[in-house]
Amino acid sequence: MMVGAATFHTAMAEIVVGSMVLATLCAVGCSMSRILPSSEINNESLMVTMDRASLAGSVLALIFLPIAILSGNVAADGQAESALLYNKFVYSGLALGFWSAFVIGRIRMGPGLWEERPLAILQSTTAGFAFLMTSMASSIGGKLVRGESLFDVFPFWLPTETAAILPLWASVSLLILGITSSALVFRFTLPKISRIE
Amino acid sequence: MKRNAVVVLICITLILAPGSSVANPGGNGDGNRDYSCGGSCHGDPALSMPSDATIEITLGNEAFSGQAVAIHVTIDDISTPSQIVGIFILGSLNGNSDTPEDHGWHLIQDPNGGSSNYIETKVSSSGSVTVTWVLLSPESSGSHTLYAEIHHGSYAGDKAFSGVSEPFEVNVQDVPEGLPGLADDWVAPSFRVSGDSSPLSISTRNSTDITVEWMLDGEWNPTTAELVCKEDSEDVCNDWEVSIPATMGEANILYRVITFNGTFSIEQPWLKMGTAPPPFEGEVWSARAHSFAFALLIISFLVTLQARLYPPNQRDDMDQTQIVASSEMIRSEENPGWLWNPDTQEWVEDPDYEGGN
Numbered sequence: 001m002m003v004g005a006a007t008f009h010t011a012m013a014e015i016v017v018g019s020m021v022l023a024t025l026c027a028v029g030c031s032m033s034r035i036l037p038s039s040e041i042n043n044e045s046l047m048v049t050m051d052r053a054s055l056a057g058s059v060l061a062l063i064f065l066p067i068a069i070l071s072g073n074v075a076a077d078g079q080a081e082s083a084l085l086y087n088k089f090v091y092s093g094l095a096l097g098f099w100s101a102f103v104i105g106r107i108r109m110g111p112g113l114w115e116e117r118p119l120a121i122l123q124s125t126t127a128g129f130a131f132l133m134t135s136m137a138s139s140i141g142g143k144l145v146r147g148e149s150l151f152d153v154f155p156f157w158l159p160t161e162t163a164a165i166l167p168l169w170a171s172v173s174l175l176i177l178g179i180t181s182s183a184l185v186f187r188f189t190l191p192k193i194s195r196i197e
Numbered sequence: 198m199k200r201n202a203v204v205v206l207i208c209i210t211l212i213l214a215p216g217s218s219v220a221n222p223g224g225n226g227d228g229n230r231d232y233s234c235g236g237s238c239h240g241d242p243a244l245s246m247p248s249d250a251t252i253e254i255t256l257g258n259e260a261f262s263g264q265a266v267a268i269h270v271t272i273d274d275i276s277t278p279s280q281i282v283g284i285f286i287l288g289s290l291n292g293n294s295d296t297p298e299d300h301g302w303h304l305i306q307d308p309n310g311g312s313s314n315y316i317e318t319k320v321s322s323s324g325s326v327t328v329t330w331v332l333l334s335p336e337s338s339g340s341h342t343l344y345a346e347i348h349h350g351s352y353a354g355d356k357a358f359s360g361v362s363e364p365f366e367v368n369v370q371d372v373p374e375g376l377p378g379l380a381d382d383w384v385a386p387s388f389r390v391s392g393d394s395s396p397l398s399i400s401t402r403n404s405t406d407i408t409v410e411w412m413l414d415g416e417w418n419p420t421t422a423e424l425v426c427k428e429d430s431e432d433v434c435n436d437w438e439v440s441i442p443a444t445m446g447e448a449n450i451l452y453r454v455i456t457f458n459g460t461f462s463i464e465q466p467w468l469k470m471g472t473a474p475p476p477f478e479g480e481v482w483s484a485r486a487h488s489f490a491f492a493l494l495i496i497s498f499l500v501t502l503q504a505r506l507y508p509p510n511q512r513d514d515m516d517q518t519q520i521v522a523s524s525e526m527i528r529s530e531e532n533p534g535w536l537w538n539p540d541t542q543e544w545v546e547d548p549d550y551e552g553g554n
Contacts, residue, residue, distance in 0.1 A: 069488075073485075076481075081477055081479075082477050083477060083479070085479075085484075086477070086479040086484045089481075089484035089485060089487065089488040090484065090487055090488055090491060092488055093487065093488030093489055093490070093491040093492040094488075094491050094492070094495060096488075096492040097491055097492035097493065097494065097495025097496050097499075098495055098499070100492065100495075100496050101495060101496050101498075101499030101500060101503075104496070104500060104503075105499070105500070105503045108503075109503070109507075116506070116508050118506040119503065119506050119507070119508075122499075122502060122503065122506055126499055147226075163477075163479060165478060165479045165483070166483055166487050167483065168480055168482060168483045168486070170483075171482075171483040171484075171485075171486035171487040171490060172486050174486070174487065174490035174491075174494075175486045175487075175489055175490040175493070177490065177494070178489065178490040178491070178492070178493030178494045178497070179493060181493065181494060181497040182493045182496055182497050184497075185496070185497045185500050185501055186500075189500055189501055189504045190500060190504075192504050192507065193500075193503055193504050193507050196507075196508065
């Protein structure tokens with residue numbers, strides 16, 4: 001039995017979105033937990049649970065996100081024939097970037113990062129943006145398949161029907177810049193970050 | 198207890214929320230469909246109600262076999278919240294093989310510029326709308342029946358409304374020999390790309406000459422277009438190229454072909470041609486590169502920000518730990534308390550040395 005690329009892509013996207021909802025809620029919860037005073041509900045056990053849930057959710061999503069992107073590529077028949085599809089590519093890339101940074105930060109710094117307020121805010125903001133980008137990409141999927149999306153009810157939203165198209169040479173230049181900056185950051189900056197005790 | 202009740206209430210609300218949009222209130226889009234979409238909500242007696250609207254079919258011109266004819270469908274007194282109405286032109290009401298094409302007709306153009314027997318349009322605030330299909334009549338002369346059907350929603354949102362016209366008899370007459378008309382296999386283009394001024398190809402039959410008049414949608418005075426015959430024949434010419442000006446934005450052009458042959462002068466129905474936006478110029482490889490570039494740039498930026506916000510005291514601790522943990526220093530039994538660093542060729546103090554105890 002074979003499953004169509006579009007069906008497979010939908011299943012993968014649902015896993016990604018579900019995991020990311022959990023990861024985002026728990027990441028924001030971890031930040032809130034450190035801002036709000038301790039109480040019967042806001043205790044260390046809840047903090048540890050949310051931290052682990054956000055890590056598990058984001059790692060799971062990060063594993064399935066490339067599969068969702070690749071299956072989406074196959075489902076789109078290797079075409080970017082509309083602004084919606086072009087934007088789906090771009091938002092998927094942004095989601096991948098935000099989630100990767102979230103996971104890198106959490107794994108390198110450990111649960112101790114939530115004890116440092118600036119890092120905790122950065123981490124939960126990263127999760128928030130990552131979720132926003134993932135939601136945009138999946139919302140475009142709904143627009144393409146059903147012609148409507150749950151986000152249609154919001155009066156303001158990020159652009160989806162118009163795209164800032166880059167010529168191939170500009171995209172490739174941007175990619176080279178991205179590869180170079182990542183290499184530099186991984187070589188020189190990342191070793192400065194370690195587990196916070 | 199109160200918290201549980203709130204959670205249960207939220208869950209119930211979420212479950213019931215999609216209920217109001219089970220149907221397709223925005224319509225299904227234009228297409229070729231049988232009566233009641235072959236058994237949709239609108240055709241299900243348990244889910245539908247008869248519409249109060251009145252539906253009337255009229256003929257735009259006399260019908261000759263194989264010749265173009267305009268079929269006007271007028272709907273009055275329709276009551277629909279979204280003002281969207283789906284209109285069918287049908288050859289029968291069986292629920293299958295109902296399209297006019299199944300009954301010998303050929304669709305030249307639907308009211309939206311395409312070539313479908315089902316279209317969706319908006320009604321005016323007074324609840325009326327008139328739409329026109331242009332069809333080629335069946336080759337067989339005699340009486341042919343057409344129906345018009347409508348689908349729309351209700352204010353209560355719980356019923357799918359449906360209405361069908363009385364059968365409309367079209368008396369298709371035998372075509373006189375040599376009667377000029379549009380070619381059987383020609384389909385009127387539904388749109389041109391914005392700014393495209395390339396000539397429009399029109400195929401006819403039995404025509405010695407044609408005239409094409411055009412005007413913008415909403416205007417009343419047509420302009421005669423320049424045209425050239427693409428054939429070398431001296432008598433009959435059936436392939437024409439017509440120069441109609443380019444349109445921009447959302448402008449629609451209406452045009453009419455008048456075909457001539459000897460004493461015959463046949464005015465074909467008005468046809469509509471919309472304006473489409475230019476084709477999307479994005480490339481898939483550009484989108485892929487763009488996407489991965491953004492991913493890598495975001496990672497670089499955020500990891501740099503993480504390093505910037507990393508607490509300084511932790512950085513100092515990390516530096517000492519790292520020296521021992523990450524280096525490949527050699528512990529020597531001859532020099533207790535000291536480690537040999539082969540990279541710098543120096544002895545360094547062993548932080549783990551506890552004085553030989």
